[in-house]
Ligand SMILES: NC(=O)C1=CN([C@@H]2O[C@H](COP(=O)(O)OP(=O)(O)OC[C@H]3O[C@@H](n4cnc5c(N)ncnc54)[C@H](OP(=O)(O)O)[C@@H]3O)[C@@H](O)[C@H]2O)C=CC1
Ligand SMILES: CC(=O)C(=O)O
C-alpha cells in the first residue's frame with residue numbers, strides 16, 4: 001500500500017548552509033528541515049552524526065539540563081564553548097556517570113527519596129536521566145510514575161525544589177496568550193495538561209497535580225521517543241476544594257475554591273487558544289480532569305484541535321487490548337468479544353470511556369446487530385450500585401438528592417448503560433451471582449470494592465476469571481494481586497493500573513500480574529498514539545486510532561505468554577511496541593486524511609517513526625551566533 005511508504009521530506013542541511021545564516025534565526029527559532037531531527041539539531045559530516053546547535057556558552061550550558069553533559073563534555077567542547085574550568089578536569093563517559101548515579105540512588109531509602117533524587121537528576125542532565133530510566137524502565141517507571149508519583153503529588157508542596165512545566169492560574173486570565181511566550185523552547189509537540197481535580201484515585205490535589213503531567217511526559221520521552229525539548233507539562237490552576245491544601249501555608253497553588261461553570265470553561269478556553277496560537281500543531285493530552293469536565297472538554301475540543309483525553313480514550317485502548325488478549329488466553333476467539341459479560345465498577349470518565357471503547361470494538365467486529373445490543377453485555381455500577389431505573393428517575397433533579405450519593409445526575413453517556421430489567425441498585429456481589437461475569441473491571445479509586453465474596457462467586461462460574469482492578473495508585477486498586485489469586489484459587493487473569501509483584505501460588509506455580517495503565521504498561525497506549533500523531537502531524541486524534549492501537553497491542557503477547565496469563569509483551573520490548581503502535585496510528589492518520597506530514601514514495605512509514613524516536617546520547621554541541 002503506497003501509504004505505507006514515505007521518504008525523508010528534506011535533505012540534510014549542513015552547518016554553514018546559507019539558511020542557518022538567514023534572518024529566520026533572529027527570533028531564536030531554528031527551522032526543522034529534517035523529519036527525523038529534533039529542533040536545534042542538524043546533521044554535519046564533520047561529526048558523522050547529528051550535532052546540536054546552541055547560542056549559549058559557559059554556565060548557561062552546564063546549568064541547562066537539556067544541554068548539560070555533566071562531566072562528559074569533551075576537551076574540545078570545553079574549549080569552544082567556554083566551559084573549561086567550570087567542570088572537574090577529568091572527562092567521564094556516560095557509563096561512568098551512570099555508575100555514580102546508581103550508587104548514589106542506592107542510598108535513597110524510600111520511594112519518595114528516590115523520586116526526589118531522580119527529579120534532581122532530570123533537572124541537571126536530562127540525557128543522563130533518560131538513559132537511566134530507559135535502561136532500568138521497570139524500576140524507574142514505578143518511581144517517576146505510579147505508584148510513587150501519587151505520593152509525590154500529595155506531598156508536592158512540601159518537597160518542592162524547582163519548577164518544571166508551566167502553571168496557568170485563574171489570576172492569569174487575560175494574559176495567557178502572552179504568557180505562553182515565556183516558555184523558552186520554540187517547538188512544542190506534546191502538552192499534558194491537568195486541572196488537578198482527580199489525580200489518580202487520590203481526588204482533588206489542585207496545583208500539586210503537576211507531578212502527573214511531568215511523569216507522563218517523562219514516559220513519553222523514555223518509552224515513546226518524543227524529544228524532551230518538545231514536551232510541556234501544564235497545570236491549569238482553577239483553585240482547589242481540598243480543604244487540607246487550602247489550609248496549608250506551604251501549598252503552592254491558588255488558595256481559593258475551584259472556579260465553576262462558565263468561568264471554568266472560559267478559562268480553559270483562553271488557555272487552549274493561547275497554546276494553539278503559539279503552537280498550532282501541538283497535541284494536547286487532557287489528564288485527570290474530574291467527571292463531567294473530562295467529557296465536556298473532550299467533546300468541546302476533539303473536532304477542533306489535536307487533542308485527546310487520556311483517562312477516557314487511552315485507558316479504553318489498553319483495557320480493550322487486555323480483554324482481547326485474555327480471550328486468546330482463555331482459548332476463545334477475539335471476535336467473540338460480544339459474548340463476554342463485563343461488569344464495570346465505576347461509572348466515571350474512565351469507566352464510561354473504557355466501556356465505550358469495548359462497545360466500539362464489538363460493533364466493528366460485526367457480531368452484534370446494533371450498538372444497543374452491544375450495551376447488553378456491560379453492567380455498570382457506581383456508588384449507588386447497578387445503574388438501573390433509579391438512574392433514569394434521577395434525571396428529574398427533584399428526585400435526585402434524596403436518593404443518591406452522587407454529586408450530579410447521570411449524563412446521557414452513562415444512561416446508555418442503564419439496565420431496566422434487573423433489580424435496581426443491585427450491589428456487586430448480587431450482580432456477580434446474577435450475571436456470572438467473565439470480566440470485572442474496577443475504575444472507582446476505592447480499595448476493597450472487589451470483595452472476597454464477589455471474586456469467589458465469579459470464580460465459581462469461570463475457569464479463568466478476568467480481574468482488572470485498574471485504579472491508581474496501588475493503595476487504591478479495587479483489590480490486590482494476592483487477593484485476586486487467593487480468592488480465585490490461583491486461576492485469575494490479573495491486570496492492575498499500578499504494578500503488583502507476581503504472586504507465588506501453591507505447587508510452585510506463579511500468578512502472573514499485568515500492568516494495564518493508559519501510559520505505562522507493556523505496551524504503552526497513549527504514548528504510542530502520541531508518537532504516531534506527532535510523527536504524522538495529524539490534525540485530529542480519531543477514535544479509529546485508539547481502536548487500531550488496541551488491536552495491535554492485543555496481538556503482541558506470544559502463545560506461551562498467554563498460557564501463563566501474561567497479556568502484554570515483556571518490558572524489554574517497550575520501545576519496539578511504542579514504535580509498532582505509532583506506525584499503525586500513522587497509517588490510520590493517512591488513511592483517514594488527517595495527517596499533515598509530507599510523505600514521498602520510497603521509505604517505510606515504520607522507518608519514519610523509528611528515525612523520529614529520541615535516544616538519550618550525548619551529541620556534539622556547536623555554537624552559533626545570530627548575524
Ligand atoms: N489504569 C488506568 O490506566 C487508569 C485508571 N484510572 C483510575 O480510575 C479511577 C476513576 O477515574 P475516573 O473515572 O476519572 O474518576 P471519576 O471520579 O470520574 O469516577 C469515579 C467513579 O467511581 C464510582 N465509585 C466511587 N466509589 C465507588 C464504590 N464504592 N462503588 C462503586 N462505584 C464507586 C463513582 O460513582 P459516583 O458517581 O456514584 O460517585 C464514579 O462513577 C481512578 O482511581 C483512576 O486512578 C483512570 C484512568 C486510567
Ligand atoms: C493512569 C491514569 O491516568 C490515572 O490513574 O488517572
Ligand SMILES: [Mg+2]
Nearest residue numbers: 287288310311
Ligand atoms: Mg490519568
